[in-house]
Amino acid sequence: MADVARLAGVSSQTVSRVSNGHPGVIEATREQVLAAMRELGYRPNSAARALRYGQFNTIGVILFSLSSTGNSRTVEAIATHAAAEGYAITLIPIDVPTQDNVLGAFTRMGELAVDAVIVIMEIHLLDAGTVQLPPGVHVVVVDSDAGDRYSVVDTDQADGARKAVRHLLDLGHRTVWHVAGPRTSYAGQRRTEAWRAVLEEAGRPVPQPLRGDWSAESGYAAGLSLADRPDCTAVFVANDQMALGLLRALHERGRSVPEDISVVGFDDLPEAAFFVPPLTTVHQDFAEVGRRCVQNVLRQVRAQGGARPGTDLVPTSLAIRRSTAPPRS
Structure with missing residues (x-):
């Protein structure tokens, strides 16, 4: 950063502000700093920035299967909308959905330094109380009937x-x-x-x-x-x-x-x-499910508050084609 500052003729603080996308930098100065970054091959150290600000710009996704259409398309939508917000995703599949495996996945997410977790649960674990998610985590649950305890996003x-x-x-x-x-x-x-x-x-x-x-x-x-x-x-x-x-x-x-x-x-x-x-x-509308998951969990991250219980249902529509007709008289 000091090398970039010397080449651009600005302070290290200005380089930091440009690197972090801070709006309070004159456009000509911003372009000057960016040109110096390109010339020197400078890349911001995301690990150091995460340690400094306590934010990793990563969302964890825990799920039990990628084979189903709903899960794979929901994960795709989550990744797309997370990227639009400047976030990456870390994916951890669980082969056997037990309390120990779910808690182990959350522990692993903590080691990988994620800001929040989206859990895609296609079976009756949260609803039946078989699995409890750890408290104090920014979390959204997809495909579950546990809106009385967690923040849930699902198709209607x-x-x-x-x-x-x-x-x-x-x-x-x-x-x-x-x-x-x-x-x-x-x-x-x-x-x-x-x-x-x-x-x-x-x-x-x-x-x-x-x-x-x-x-x-x-x-x-x-x-x-x-x-x-x-x-x-x-x-x-x-x-x-x-x-x-x-x-x-x-x-x-x-x-x-x-x-x-x-x-x-x-x-x-x-x-x-x-x-x-x-x-x-x-x-x-899997794209909308993914968008609402990312919006919900980032709202928690930015407000530094816990998830509010409740279920956010995404509407469906009927695509009428040629496989239906009145019965024979």
Whole structure:
């Protein structure tokens, strides 16, 4: 920094202010200092700056799986919005979701010097009280029903499922079958509960749901079962990947979509518009979920306050395509 100051003909304090992006520097002086930095190959020492100011410009992300569409796209959105705020992310996956592993991940985050943590929990650990997050940490939780204790950001799972089922009932279908997600999934449970509630409110029969594991293979197995049921004219599938498997099974069994069976998915994968037929599905705004997570946790960092309990729900929308139609008369 002293070398840059000598070359630019300014004080070391001015170099520091330019290095830290301080607004109170005359533009001509700023350009002079930046030119000297480029000439000397100067790079600010982020480690030294972090020790001085107690801020590391890094957000930790703890999650249990990157394989699911929701988790991978949420992490991508978090990384994008964190970068826009001048932050990097540090990612720690947990193979077995236990209290010891979660606390171990937080300990590791402390060693890696992060300013805050975003936890993506797709199973019922916080809701059931199985896992407790350490106190005094700037933290936001994604995909959990623990808003009474933590700051939670999530897609409005229930409203998305309601939109899907009501769309099928409005088309004239007597009832709607359901291919559900895993029992351990918070999102899957919320979608199933909403599916059931809409049918009960409408006074319609509630079929026994079929259970999948988010994979296209499990959707294919469910589709083979439903294809043999003449009373099945509409299906709400808990995610697009299972819907893809279901579409193949129906095609192989000679059941046309939507003429024989209408199908609605959930997620709105980029590929969903190119399924055969193009899939009607619930659109999740993963980019907005990531943006709100970063905004929330940085608000805590900048205010140096703890997380306020509560749940921030991101709205969904229904992308209507050619996989749904009125039932045959």
